[in-house]
Amino acid sequence: DVQLEQSGAEVKKPGESLKISCKGSGYSFSTSWIGWVRQMPGKGLQWMGIIFPADSETRYNPSFQGQATILVDRSISTAYLQLSSLKASDSAMYYCASTTTNRWPDNFHLWGQGTMVTVSP
Amino acid sequence: QSVLTQPPSVSAAPGQTVTISCSGSSSTIGNNYVSWYQQLPGTAPKLLIFDNDQRPSGISDRFSGSKSGTSATLAITGLHPGDEADYYCGTWGGSPSPWVFGGGTKLTVV
Numbered sequence: 001d002v003q004l005e006q007s008g009a010e011v012k013k014p015g016e017s018l019k020i021s022c023k024g025s026g027y028s029f030s031t032s033w034i035g036w037v038r039q040m041p042g043k044g045l046q047w048m049g050i051i052f053p054a055d056s057e058t059r060y061n062p063s064f065q066g067q068a069t070i071l072v073d074r075s076i077s078t079a080y081l082q083l084s085s086l087k088a089s090d091s092a093m094y095y096c097a098s099t100t101t102n103r104w105p106d107n108f109h110l111w112g113q114g115t116m117v118t119v120s121p
Numbered sequence: 122q123s124v125l126t127q128p129p130s131v132s133a134a135p136g137q138t139v140t141i142s143c144s145g146s147s148s149t150i151g152n153n154y155v156s157w158y159q160q161l162p163g164t165a166p167k168l169l170i171f172d173n174d175q176r177p178s179g180i181s182d183r184f185s186g187s188k189s190g191t192s193a194t195l196a197i198t199g200l201h202p203g204d205e206a207d208y209y210c211g212t213w214g215g216s217p218s219p220w221v222f223g224g225g226t227k228l229t230v231v
Contacts, residue, residue: 037166044225045222047219059219104219105212105213105219105220107156108211109177111166
């Protein structure tokens, strides 16, 4: 099956860091762009950034640069989203999404199921 | 405030046709492909339309997309209650943000 499988829900305290994962299977992971999308409770989709696993080229939404880092481990077909200095306002659902192509920009053909992040004292 | 403008909500009766608009600019929609995503309640978004008017395999032909100038439109015919969802448009945003989504439109089938 072609799919993106994300890691489970996280509960963190303000100031902490976290790293969530997204494992791709059934398609050419290394030569497909894979990105991250935030959805705050009751709100719309916000594109955070994207990475090309073959060479780790990364592009960010300036709104998230400095606080979010996108990483990849090609050997296990897994992308990561690292968030630092967490605040309550970082509480959201985070989706990974892949273009399943080596073209950028391109449409997000494949989505993960989402990882819920809660930041609370 | 998104650079792509969608109506917050639309509604129509079962069996009817509804259209959802997505308005941008020459640097967004005007010179790039548009895609549409459907997010059913409590689920992840799903690609509905890509490259303005193309349907991925498995997407019903009740869904269609079009683009004219700096605006795009999603049309849904023969509405079902199961079509109730949030719908988002997306496109290349250029600089500074390479990709942008619209604010989303909630479809109610009443």
